[in-house]
Amino acid sequence: MPKLTIDNLEVTVPEGTNVLEAARELDIVIPHFCYHEALGAVGSCRLCAMMFVDGPVTGLQMACMVEAQDGMVVSSTDPDAIELREHVIEWAMTNHPHDCPVCDEGGECQLQEMTVAGGHGVRRYNGKKCTFTNQDLGPFVQQEMNRCITCYRCVRTYRDYCGGTDYGVFGSRNRIQYGRFQEGTLESPFSGNIIDACPTGVLTSKPFRFKTRLWDLQEAPSICPHCSLGCATIPGGRYREVQRVKAGINRETHGFFICDRGRFGYDHVNHQERPRQARVDGQPVAVAAALTAARERVAGMAREHGPNSIAFLGSSRASFEGSVLLRDWAAATGSQQLVYEAHQGRDHAARTLAARLGEHGRSLEDLRQSDLIVLFGADPLAEGPMLALAIRQAVRNGGKVIVIDPRPVELPCAASHLPLAMERLTDVLTALAQKDLHAFDNHEHAFLENLSEQFDSAQRPVLIGGADLLGGKGVDALCSTAAQLSSAECAVGVMTMLAGPNSYGGALLAGDGPDFDTILDAIQEGTIRALVCLESDPFREAMDPSRAQAALGHLELLVSFDATPGLAAQRADIFLPTRANAEMAGSYMNNEGRLQAFQAVIDPGLPISETGAGNHPPREFFQTTPGSAPEADWWLLAELLERDTTLAALRKTIEQSDECFVGLSAIDAESTGLRFSAQGSLPPAAEQDLLQTGVTDALKLLAITGPVGSHWLAHLSSPLAATQPKPYVVLHPEQAEKLGLSAGDRARLTTHFGHCHVVIRTDEKMVNGLILAPQLWDTALEGMVPGSMLDCQLEKEGKA
Amino acid sequence: MSELLPQNQIDSFKAKAAAISHPHELIVDLLRAIQSHHGWVPDDGVLLTAETLGVLPIEVEELATFYDKIFRREVGKRVIHICDSICCWSTGAEMITDHLKKSIGISLGETTADGQFTLLPTCCLGACGDAPAMMIGLTTHGLLTTEKIDEILQQERAAIAAEG
Numbered sequence: 004m005p006k007l008t009i010d011n012l013e014v015t016v017p018e019g020t021n022v023l024e025a026a027r028e029l030d031i032v033i034p035h036f037c038y039h040e041a042l043g044a045v046g047s048c049r050l051c052a053m054m055f056v057d058g059p060v061t062g063l064q065m066a067c068m069v070e071a072q073d074g075m076v077v078s079s080t081d082p083d084a085i086e087l088r089e090h091v092i093e094w095a096m097t098n099h100p101h102d103c104p105v106c107d108e109g110g111e112c113q114l115q116e117m118t119v120a121g122g123h124g125v126r127r128y129n130g131k132k133c134t135f136t137n138q139d140l141g142p143f144v145q146q147e148m149n150r151c152i153t154c155y156r157c158v159r160t161y162r163d164y165c166g167g168t169d170y171g172v173f174g175s176r177n178r179i180q181y182g183r184f185q186e187g188t189l190e191s192p193f194s195g196n197i198i199d200a201c202p203t204g205v206l207t208s209k210p211f212r213f214k215t216r217l218w219d220l221q222e223a224p225s226i227c228p229h230c231s232l233g234c235a236t237i238p239g240g241r242y243r244e245v246q247r248v249k250a251g252i253n254r255e256t257h258g259f260f261i262c263d264r265g266r267f268g269y270d271h272v273n274h275q276e277r278p279r280q281a282r283v284d285g286q287p288v289a290v291a292a293a294l295t296a297a298r299e300r301v302a303g304m305a306r307e308h309g310p311n312s313i314a315f316l317g318s319s320r321a322s323f324e325g326s327v328l329l330r331d332w333a334a335a336t337g338s339q340q341l342v343y344e345a346h347q348g349r350d351h352a353a354r355t356l357a358a359r360l361g362e363h364g365r366s367l368e369d370l371r372q373s374d375l376i377v378l379f380g381a382d383p384l385a386e387g388p389m390l391a392l393a394i395r396q397a398v399r400n401g402g403k404v405i406v407i408d409p410r411p412v413e414l415p416c417a418a419s420h421l422p423l424a425m426e427r428l429t430d431v432l433t434a435l436a437q438k439d440l441h442a443f444d445n446h447e448h449a450f451l452e453n454l455s456e457q458f459d460s461a462q463r464p465v466l467i468g469g470a471d472l473l474g475g476k477g478v479d480a481l482c483s484t485a486a487q488l489s490s491a492e493c494a495v496g497v498m499t500m501l502a503g504p505n506s507y508g509g510a511l512l513a514g515d516g517p518d519f520d521t522i523l524d525a526i527q528e529g530t531i532r533a534l535v536c537l538e539s540d541p542f543r544e545a546m547d548p549s550r551a552q553a554a555l556g557h558l559e560l561l562v563s564f565d566a567t568p569g570l571a572a573q574r575a576d577i578f579l580p581t582r583a584n585a586e587m588a589g590s591y592m593n594n595e596g597r598l599q600a601f602q603a604v605i606d607p608g609l610p611i612s613e614t615g616a617g618n619h620p621p622r623e624f625f626q627t628t629p630g631s632a633p634e635a636d637w638w639l640l641a642e643l644l645e646r647d648t649t650l651a652a653l654r655k656t657i658e659q660s661d662e663c664f665v666g667l668s669a670i671d672a673e674s675t676g677l678r679f680s681a682q683g684s685l686p687p688a689a690e691q692d693l694l695q696t697g698v699t700d701a702l703k704l705l706a707i708t709g710p711v712g713s714h715w716l717a718h719l720s721s722p723l724a725a726t727q728p729k730p731y732v733v734l735h736p737e738q739a740e741k742l743g744l745s746a747g748d749r750a751r752l753t754t755h756f757g758h759c760h761v762v763i764r765t766d767e768k769m770v771n772g773l774i775l776a777p778q779l780w781d782t783a784l785e786g787m788v789p790g791s792m793l794d795c796q797l798e799k800e801g802k803a
Numbered sequence: 804m805s806e807l808l809p810q811n812q813i814d815s816f817k818a819k820a821a822a823i824s825h826p827h828e829l830i831v832d833l834l835r836a837i838q839s840h841h842g843w844v845p846d847d848g849v850l851l852t853a854e855t856l857g858v859l860p861i862e863v864e865e866l867a868t869f870y871d872k873i874f875r876r877e878v879g880k881r882v883i884h885i886c887d888s889i890c891c892w893s894t895g896a897e898m899i900t901d902h903l904k905k906s907i908g909i910s911l912g913e914t915t916a917d918g919q920f921t922l923l924p925t926c927c928l929g930a931c932g933d934a935p936a937m938m939i940g941l942t943t944h945g946l947l948t949t950e951k952i953d954e955i956l957q958q959e960r961a962a963i964a965a966e967g
Binding site for chain 1: 846849859860861862864865868869870871926
């Protein structure tokens with residue numbers, strides 16, 4: 004570990020640290036543009052000059068390009084270094100316009116900070132400035148090229164880090180321009196990161212444009228609610244609406260960047276149809292009255308029909324604290340009917356993972372360092388896009404990626420792909436563990452033999468699974484294979500994509516209780532008469548929505564707590580509005596069992612854009628804010644259970660009652676979170692076979708999670724609306740030819756849900772003989788619950 | 804002129820690209836081949852290059868726009884690159900450029916109405932020893948005077964006429 008002296012202070016840093024980073028350890032900040040922790044140093048902006056006074060390197064050097072070495076004596080305050088930085092920033096500023104008062108970057112402009120830090124105060128250049136024609140880059144990113152100082156950060160983020168292929172840099176000298184070959188929407192699902200990466204106002208958020216000056220924005224550290232990875236975010240709100248999200252930093256999970264779904268999926272908080280009013284039997288009531296009604300009716304039902312006549316359904320969207328209180332309510336009632344996921348496959352997958360992950364758990368940071376990643380039934384761009392970026396970094400570091408999946412899994416990096424039917428994924432896992440591949444034919448045999456050899460030489464291999472396709476049995480096989488392939492020298496890691504931000508937390512709390520399909524049977528039979536839904540919508544989230552809707556019609560009492568306009572919220576006898584993630588403090592447990600805390604950004608209330616309908620809001624005065632009834636899920640449940648309603652007290656109680664959650668109170672919202680060693684219980688064995696097909700010669704359709712359109716919260720966010728596809732299905736080109744179809748054709752899809760119109764897509768990377776249909780909310784494909792297999796017919800209706 | 808590049812040349816570039824580990828090395832060669840056949844490189848020329856070499860269109864465009872000797876817009880039959888750098892400035896480039904502009908009746912960056920000449924400033928011709936200098940096609944002309952320019956223009960006009 005080299006020890007060096009910077010500005011007369013000594014610092015010891017790890018091998019390979021550059022001098023700019025070493026200075027930062029001492030809180031000495033040298034102005035810089037091109038250096039970025041995730042992107043590395045390139046030495047192109049020439050701004051981080053420091054004087055190397057003594058030691059192995061001497062003279063004026065770019066601090067980011069010099070590796071810290073023993074005995075270096077460096078000065079950041081040397082007059083020559085200061086003068087050089089002053090000139091460099093003056094050059095960078097020559098063409099920069101004086102439009103700060105109307106620039107959306109104003110308030111967080113790094114160029115402005117660096118200009119001041121660099122010592123450039125008075126502009127001497129009086130010549131003409133370069134001007135450029137902007138490109139329309141689609142619904143997310145606004146370009147204003149005239150402000151560019153050509154630091155290259157956007158291209159390094161978009162192309163190098165995120166693997167985008169349609170954004171680059173053109174020209175030379177003062178003609179340098181960034182953009183696409185031809186004007187159009189940026190294709191990468193990580194495009195929004197160039198907004199964060201740009202140090203000035205060239206690339207800003209289009210949906211956020213001209214909404215709020217940044218010093219008026221309320222911000223707080225949060226955790227993204229859109230998938231199970233738990234990326235740190237910083238939502239910003241004003242006028243009672245969330246207006247934007249930028250990436251937070253968590254070096255253990257996502258790093259510095261987030262996906263576009265997380266960045267532009269905030270608008271569910273502001274959704275016009277979001278239920279904000281407590282109701283009992285269709286009548287609006289105060290929250291306190293609805294809580295009393297819920298408490299008394301549930302207790303009354305327990306007295307009359309026994310405690311097990313009430314079922315409690317949590318969800319992956321609810322906070323960890325709220326989920327604990329739901330368990331406490333079930334326990335206080337005496338009911339054993341407690342489950343945290345309406346989707347059976349996802350429930351079994353999450354509970355199996357929570358029971359078996361243990362030492363095999365890996366973070367996204369571990370993945371970035373992995374040398375062999377094998378995906379079994381996991382589609383990162385659909386199920387958790389930042390996983391795809393972590394995999395890309397592993398490949399950039401020399402790692403290999405292998406995909407075994409019925410779907411044509413796209414990744415932003417090179418990968419080898421074996422198309423394999425869903426029901427055979429578990430067979431492959433078992434075969435690999437036992438090193439017995441005789442059941443596979445030539446091509447598959449060769450592929451798997453090669454994979455098996457790669458395992459033998461890998462140092463840090465990780466197996467990745469997806470809950471949708473693997474279910475409980477698959478995740479069990481994944482964990483068993485990881486255990487079998489592990490040796491004293493090399494532990495095989497596991498990561499599994501779950502349904503939502505707190506799937507793992509719910510799975511830990513569910514224990515070995517019944518799954519929701521069992522509960523549905525009991526509701527159908529009439530033994531369960533009441534259902535409490537915490538931020539879940541069993542009408543649409545259960546494996547078989549038509550069966551669920553039929554059974555749920557028998558309920559005598561439906562209680563719903565929710566922040567979104569779902570069917571359970573609409574049909575509930577007692578409804579309690581909850582706060583959205585950005586409106587509350589709480590925590591989620593991500594898919595590696597890492598508990599991460601988040602804070603409230605804004606208080607709930609009808610957005611002023613809505614109450615004012617574009618004008619000044621009404622000049623009426625009330626004691627309360629309109630639409631401010633929603634409370635945090637944990638607050639409502641604590642109130643209902645007559646507990647202390649502060650989060651600190653609640654977390655203390657959880658720590659006292661569950662030893663395995665000690666440390667919960669101490670988790671800081673800006674920390675990397677805490678992985679608990681808590682171990683869950685396996686779900687009850689009676690998992691239905693995921694294949695629900697009757698006719699053997701019928702066309703088989705596999706419902707999947709699509710990259711866009713399949714995620715409920717994202718679907719409720721208007722900035723993402725432009726990316727929503729029309730209903731489509733994907734076929735292997737050979738299968739399409741057999742059916743007389745080609746890409747772009749319009750076709751009629753018939754399933755037991757009825758008929759609907761779809762557009763044909765083809766992909767030769769997928770398994771032949773299967774039709775893939777994404778679940779798309781509020782379209783004819785809404786009922787395509789991921790992981791379910793249906794019989795279908797497909798007939799051509801029109802040409803492309 | 805409408806054809807970007809004859810098929811046999813495209814095939815030959817494809818074969819070369821397949822035989823080397825970094826087909827990106829051939830981008831400039833292929834762009835120049837298109838330019839010498841077609842006169843300039845339209846968007847389709849960029850796409851053809853990308854497809855032929857198996858690289859991204861954006862990677863081709865980055866190089867095509869970096870080099871000022873690759874023309875991404877239609878140019879005249881003769882492109883005159885007049886040096887716009889320090890050695891030429893100090894030996895009277897401004898006067899030479901003015902004379903050129905007057906002789907062919909256009910400003911920098913323009914093409915004559917008859918499509919004969921395009922006049923472009925260029926950052927360096929590597930001919931500082933012969934400053935002031937200009938380049939027409941692949942021929943560099945140094946130690947320019949107004950008389951010498953008149954002579955060169957006359958020769959070029961005659962050559963264009965002879966080409967028909």
